[in-house]
Amino acid sequence: MTADRRLWFRNRPDCLSDPVCEGVCFDPATGETHFLGDLPALLLSVIDSEPVSVDRLTQRLTGADAIADDDRKKMIGALLFLEAAELVESRFE
Amino acid sequence: MAAHDEKISQNRRKLFKALSAAPVVTTFSSGSALANASAHQCLANPPVASTPQYLEPLPAECSDSNPGANCMAYVERFYWDNDGLSGTHLQYWNNTVTDGRIVVLTDETTATLFTVNPDGSDPDPINTSWNYSVSGSNLIVPGQGGGATPVSLPGKTGYFLLEVVPNADLTGIQEAYAYPQATQDPLAQSCGTSLGVTATNGVHWVDG
Amino acid sequence: MRSSDSAFLDTLGVFYPGRAPQTPTCVYDYDIRVYRPFSMRRWVRPQIQFEIDHLHPFEPHPAENAFPMYEWGLNWCIASSAHRYLMLHAGSVAFGDRAMILPGTPGSGKSTLSAALVLSGARLLSDEFGLVRPERGDLLPMPRGIPLKNASIEAIREFRTDAPLGPTYPKTRKGRVSHVRPDDTSLAQQDRPAVPRWLIFPKYVAGVAETLEPLDKTDAFRQLAFNSFNYRLLGDAAFNAVGAIIRNVDCYTFRFSRLERAVEHLTALVAETETPGT
Incomplete structure (x- = not known):
């Protein structure tokens, strides 16, 4: 999967999260409110302005270097959702 | 360090729980962003921007002998997918009758962002997500005005537009025409289609 | 005027x-x-x-x-x-200084339910528009006639034979329309804001037994934002205002068919919330 070789980052002000409604966030960069599932919300919480690989994101989340292939595919899928919603950006390594 | 380890441990638990769920991201656009949003640009400037898109045929009450002001149409836009309706995204456009046709989605840079009807009647969102249902892979759009026949749209991921016209003596809503609008990517809201003008049982299909 | x-x-x-x-x-x-x-x-x-x-x-x-x-x-x-306010498409009534917000679409019965609550002693804040001050999170009263349409007119007449209904307009763009006049207390207290305490999404369903069910806060957020006229326009101010409302209210869906029973349910909810220790 070509997305596997991308680096992920968000070079914009942080989204505003609602403290009670999990996954509800407002993106000041676009003015849009998003309703995120658990996985996209979790990934967004560890993405910052530094472009990093999926492996690095996994490490940030779990402390481990790698996860199962199926789980990795799900993470990439969620990252693509986030990118489509203009919440994160990516570029190739 | 202990706090960091605890955070990692907490994230790990969250991750394994999250991996079992669908990666849903739905979006509710804000007005200030809307003007620059790709979807709005697409709708405001359809792919054939210089050629107005029309709704045809018009309902019987919307003829040249019936002034356009008495035959207003309303357009709603919703996002849905084959799993059901989600991330409802509502917008209205104020349409006019020109040469016996209702012009849609052209020159809408001043599109109204609130849901007061253009005729001044009270705020009236014509329908919302919970009034629609999904049957198999079909989206069921309820008939308007209590008694009209529901319209069934075959499963298709993307947006659809709903156009509603008052009945002849303006005492209620008579018809609902649904316009599915495919998109290349519903989340990115990029547009890859235009409204078609082929009518089949009140449903106008989409080109592109 | x-x-x-x-x-x-x-x-x-x-x-x-x-x-x-x-x-x-x-x-x-x-x-x-x-x-x-x-x-x-x-x-x-x-x-x-x-x-x-x-x-x-x-x-x-x-x-x-x-x-x-x-x-x-x-x-x-x-x-x-009025874009300095977050505008909700909702009826709203108050019990003391605490507001019950009833967002809904046409046909949901929000106006009829609001009218019934007002005729039962609640204070009318507004029908159609709930005006929220984003910086304070409270609702500003705007007591005006509550427009009832078609069968709702008879429903209210049946609920209270002495309901203060204005003239019936038989042929408007909405069908038959008649307005319930706000009570004197609501008019006299129209400068007294109220703080949201209950958020209830009503749905009239003929013949159904009255059912009040808690609503998940994220769903409530989505639905309240959806029922705001200018959510998109206000951007982060609306996001924060909707979030603040959701944090401070109990959220429910409410299916009802009989006005008498519906009012009993909602006033019982208010009494229950007001009981110390609950």
């Missing part, structure tokens, strides 16, 4: 007693005129025109529908200009 139509002014006086001064003594939000345009239609099927700040945003209506047209026109004025 100026008009040369005496029948319209009479109705206006019933719904807004003492609030239609003819002599301007302060700065007005809207300069509204309701009048019969001078044309052949003056004698044949006479019409009435709504003018706001010397503009005519709407086509003329039949003259007999002057009051509904005025109410709808006023809605338009507010919806198109």
